Amino acid sequence: MSVIPVLEADVLRRQDPELAEILLGELARQSTTLQLIAAENFTSPAVLAALGSPLANKYAEGYPGARHHGGCEIVDVAERVAVERAKALFGAEHANVQAHSGSSAVLAAYAALLRPGDTVLALGLPYGGHLTHGSPANFSGRWFDFVGYGVDAETGLIDYPQVRSLARTHRPKAIVCGSISYPRHIDYAFFREVADEVGAYLIADAAHPIGLVAGGAAPNPVPYADVVCATTHKVLRGPRGGMLLCGSELAERVDRAVFPFTQGGAQMHTIAAKAVAFGEAATPAFTAYAHQVVANARVLAAGLAAEGLVVTTGGTDTHLITADPLPLGVDGRVARGQLAAAGMVLDCCALPHGDSRGLRLGTAAVTTQGMGEGEMAGIAALMAGVLRGRVDARSARDEVRDLVGGFLPYPG
Secondary structure, eight states: OOOOGGGGGHHHHOOHHHHHHHHHHHHHHHHSSSEEOOOOOOOOOOOOOOEEGGGGGGGOOTTTTSSSSOOOHHHHHHHHHHHHHHHHHHOOSSSEEEOSSHHHHHHHHHHHOTTTOEEEEEEEOOGTTOOTTOTSSSSSHSEEEEEOOOOOOTTTTTTTTHHHHHHHHOSSSSEEEEEEOOOOOOHHHHHHHHHHHHHHHHEEEEETOOOHHHHHHSSSSSTOSSSSEEEESTTOOOOOOOEEEEGGOOOOOOOIIIEEEIIISOHHHHHHHHHHHHHHHHHHHHHHHHHHHHHHHHHHHHHHTTTTTTEEGOOOSSSEEEEOOGGGOOOHHHHHHHHHTTTOOOOOETTTSSSSSEEEEHHHHHTTTTTTHHHHHHHHHHHHHHHHTTSSSHHHHHHHHHHHHHSSSSSS
16 A cells, blocks of 8 residues: 555645644745755655655664564664665764754763763853753753863854863863854864873764765764764755764764663654665765755855855855844844744854854755755845845745745645
8 A cells, every 4th residue: 555645735634634734834834935044954755755654653662683672674674774874975884873863862972972070072152052062951061061162253263272272171071073053164183183182082063064074065074083973954954863973882882872871762764764865865966965055155155244244254164154133233133033024034043252143044955945056145135135124024025935936845
């Protein structure tokens, strides 16, 4: 029996019309507004098919060949395929594809390498560090002693001399490199050198750039880090989830940190969808996509700078841009609301060495839709027009709807 009808809206309409309207409403929102959130993307229909497959029914605690439930013969094959594809894609000796999210992956990395009370050196939260990099509201800040490094006040680039100095002073058990809003490539070789100097583990949180790594558009942290934590749903264009990459010597510790220490049963439909995404990311088409994501981001960043916004670090190497709209007379929070009303969806973020909030946006989703440099220049101009009050929200929303109508995420 075909499972395709399960994926069709009319099935859900008959079973649960209220939820059907909600799902269709979200599809309409995605198809009529600009998705500029740096952490989002559009998965392929094949990934969506795996997510909606009968694998969602299977309980599979444990790992292939060593499950705590019967009937796992088929899902064992699916997980092995996902693992082998991830290893080949990133050149890793071992991959764990069970992590439910990027945060789950980081938690597992800490559980594998650290003990409560250990000192960890990571990018400070005001400079783009993630909640799992020491926020007092997060498990990381409650269980470990985090020391934060920062960025240069003039350039906005990571203060590498400070990293070395703090590492020598505090002798951390682990050093974390990675950020939710740092738009430049990270010098993984430098971090490896410092970690070796002080006898620390190196954890790379590559949640944002891992898709660019897959497409050869960003440096690969795998040869340098003891453990790489990542998500599968940003530039990588897979389902919402996480993964860990490491050497064979840490494989058992990492696997046990995921299950049974921090998680229960694996989400086999998601793991199958990850396998699909890894397969897609190994193609020449994805390589071209990843490089186009970066090209688009650079044009968008340059356009915003030309319109008067202050772009952090003066540009970007990745899919991600952070910018201060204050020179246009508006704070980041207000700007986000104004742009949302105009059909442009993006985020706020902390700005290094600043009191106001900035804008954080990315080009992964719009590039998946097929937009290029010309569209990026137009988006920058439209954003500035809204923020300067030259273009009213209704007119801007109409313009956005017309633009997205020519680049529908799921045509038909």
